[in-house]
Amino acid sequence: MDGENEFEEIIRILKQESGNNINDEEYRENQKERYMTMKLEDLKKIKPLWATDELMHHNIGNPPGDLDNLEHISINTIQLIEAVNFQELNPKNLFSTKQSSNMSFVTTLIRWENGQPVDPPTLCYNKEKEYLEFTDGRHRAILAHHLGQACIPVAIHRYSKQFLIERVKLCPS
Numbered sequence: 001m002d003g004e005n006e007f008e009e010i011i012r013i014l015k016q017e018s019g020n021n022i023n024d025e026e027y028r029e030n031q032k033e034r035y036m037t038m039k040l041e042d043l044k045k046i047k048p049l050w051a052t053d054e055l056m057h058h059n060i061g062n063p064p065g066d067l068d069n070l071e072h073i074s075i076n077t078i079q080l081i082e083a084v085n086f087q088e089l090n091p092k093n094l095f096s097t098k099q100s101s102n103m104s105f106v107t108t109l110i111r112w113e114n115g116q117p118v119d120p121p122t123l124c125y126n127k128e129k130e131y132l133e134f135t136d137g138r139h140r141a142i143l144a145h146h147l148g149q150a151c152i153p154v155a156i157h158r159y160s161k162q163f164l165i166e167r168v169k170l171c172p173s
Contacts (some may be wrong), residue, residue: 032106036095040146043094046109048144051117052153058117061136062155070155072120074171075164077145077152083167084123084132084141091142104139120153125160132164 035043051059052072064071081091095102111118121137134141137154144152151171156164 028103028106028110031110032102035106035109036102043109043146044148046113046147048112048140048147048149048152049115049117050153051119055117059119061119062122064155069158070122071158071161072153072155073161073164074151074153076169076171077141077149079168080141080152080154081145083164084134085126085129086134086138086142089138089142091145094142094146101139105143108140108143120155122155123160123164124157125163132160132167 049055051057056063062070089101090096094105108118118140119137121141122135123132124135125131126133141152141154
């Protein structure tokens with residue numbers, strides 16, 4: 001399958017799994033207003049669902065394997081928040097003044113609220129800057145933290161795993 005057809009297939013699958021509403025800008029904007037005005041205790045009723053283990057067939061971006069050298073591990077969320085560089089995002093805040101950032105939270109909340117899994121965040125070690133960073137999933141990690149998840153799965157490049165486990169506690173599988 002060539003790149004363009006593969007991209008179209010991914011979009012088709014996302015639309016099928018998410019329902020058409022997630023692609024409707026007005027619907028997402030309404031959901032954003034709803035989520036932003038919800039009390040944290042009500043937001044915490046939305047349970048994260050990850051595309052790992054028995055839901056691996058939903059994983060689009062980071063399935064573990066030899067080809068990309070990734071594996072999924074479960075780690076302590078609080079320590080993850082403290083140990084990883086979030087770039088311009090502040091993990092202490094769920095929503096901000098940046099619309100695109102807010103919509104990343106909203107899209108994930110919509111999927112979780114509808115019982116649909118999302119790919120776990122992907123981490124790697126930046127050798128030049130000597131820190132862990134996300135290559136994908138910063139918003140999902142922050143969101144899971146705010147929803148009170150003690151542990152979350154992450155996809156980690158095998159060469160980065162040792163650096164990660166020296167800084168963040170692994171959770172039982």
